[in-house]
Amino acid sequence: MGEVLSVVWPRTHVARAYGLPAYRDEGVSRPFAQTNAALEELVVEVGRLEPTGGLLDVLLDLYSTRYARGGDYFTPDAVAHLFAGLAAPRTGERVRDPACGSGRLLRAAAHWARTRGGEVRLSGTDIRPMARYAAAVNLALHGLHADLGEDGTDTLRAGLPSEKADVIITNPPVNMRDWGYGELKGDARWDLGVPRPGNANFAWAQHILADLAPQGRGVLLLSSGAAHSSSGSDGLIRQRLLDRGLVVGVVALPMWPFPHTRTSTALWILAKGPRPNADQVLFADAGKLPTWKDGSRRRFDQEPVERLFRIFGAWQEQRRPEAEDAPDSVPWCRAVGFEEIARADFDLRPARYLQQRRPTTSNSGLDGRSRTRDVYKAMDRSAEARRRVRDALKGRHDQRAE
Incomplete structure (x- = not known):
């Protein structure tokens, strides 16, 4: 079986498109040699229960959980969805991830545009050859293609690509x-100051800004330390980011998507060129959003997340603002002027400013109905999966009995 797959693999679309060999030299990268009839049978049965792309997501999560080290991991789906919604890529835009990992951020961006009737151009690089391998397969299984550059590209050392990006979304190694x-x-x-040695947070931030088109925007995951550290040039760079109106907002993330590390993180939304509300920063705390369990996975309730996207979209005038999309319409979001931020020594942690908000009355009935619908959907999926497994096993048993 392994020999057959090794022969067939080079003929597949993904192998041809990205020049991927059937195996690599790393010890964990010879899956075909380990394949046997029992594994094939298991894959067939699981494949009947859900699309192959969903199975790949499960495997990526398992791999990331087992081998993640600090800031080196594959971005969870729930976080990838936040990246895409906050960046809101539009038809025809060039979307880039300079630390693309398994390709989930690029996939989420493409899905965001497609559900709104558009297509985007995808590109990405990663320093790990096996990450590029995973990204190529991930994108191909979802009918997507991206320019993934060369194997093992060190983005910061490689410098800037020849073509600027309209949107950059990336989750680089934390505190590299x-x-x-x-x-x-x-x-x-x-341009804003030399990043300090021993920490690449503001090297990544400035790389993104240098790589963006004049009206481009980016979403970058950084450790919370980047938001308040005064070590080296960090404080000065934050001040210059604000002085030039480059920071749209900061969204604090909960700890549960990253079980392999205790480092708290946040998404920084950056933008170049003239924009509305350039003298303020929009802070939000995604850790305050309700969640639900989908099997072993934890996810955000969709309705509050969509409201977060609407608030940030209206803030940047990407959509027509409504009263319910104002920052002060929810307790987990607040717009803060530069003077207040300067008095706080340019601290950009959302918790610093959200704790000053008075709780507002939420539409608890609406949130409750949303959670109830999500629970019913999960129960329906679980029941259907059990039925299909039972039918598959019964059919196999009947065949053997004959």
Whole structure:
């Protein structure tokens, strides 16, 4: 079986499109050699229960949980959806992820555009060859293609691509130490200040800004330390980001999507060019949003997440603002002027400003109905999966009895 798959693999669309061999030299990268009839039978049965793309997501989560180290992991689906909704890519835009991992952020961005009747152009790179491999398969299984560059591309050391991006969404290694300070400290990308040695947070932020088109926007995941650290040039860079109106907002993330680390994180929404509300920053706390369980996975309730997207979209005038989309319409969001931020030593942690908000009355009845619908849907999916497994096993038993 393994020999057959090794022969067939180079003929597949994904292998041809990305130049991917059937195996690599790493010890964990010879899956075909381990395949046997029992595994094939299991894959067939599981494949009958859900689409192959869903099975790949489960495997990516298992791999990430087992092998994640600190800031080195595959982005969970729930977080990828937040990236896409906050970036809100539009038809024809060039969407890039300079640390693409398994390709989930690119996939989420493409899905966001497609559900709104459009297509985007995708590109990405990653320093790990196996991550590029996973991204290529992930995108191909969902009918997508991206320019994934060369194997093992160190984005910060490689410099800027020839073509600017309209949207950049990325989840780089958190607090990355070896980012090339000695080689890159004189690089022209550090327009706001040379990032400090031993931490790449603001190297990534400035790389993104340098890679964006004049009206481009980006969503970047950083550790919470980047929001308040005064070490080295961090505080000065944050101040310059604000002075130039480059920070649209910051969304704090809960800890549950990242079980492999205790580092708290946040999404920074950046934008270049003139924009509304350029003298304020919009802060939100996604940890305050209700969640539900889908098997072993935890997810955000969809309705509050959509409201978060509407609030940020209206804030940037990407959509017509409504009264219910104002920042003060929910207790987990607040717009803050630069003067208040300056008095707080340019601290950009959402908790610093949201704790000053008075709780507002939420539409608890609506939230309750939404959660009830989600529970019923999950129960229906679970019952259907059990029925199909039972039917598959019964049919196999009947065949063997004959």
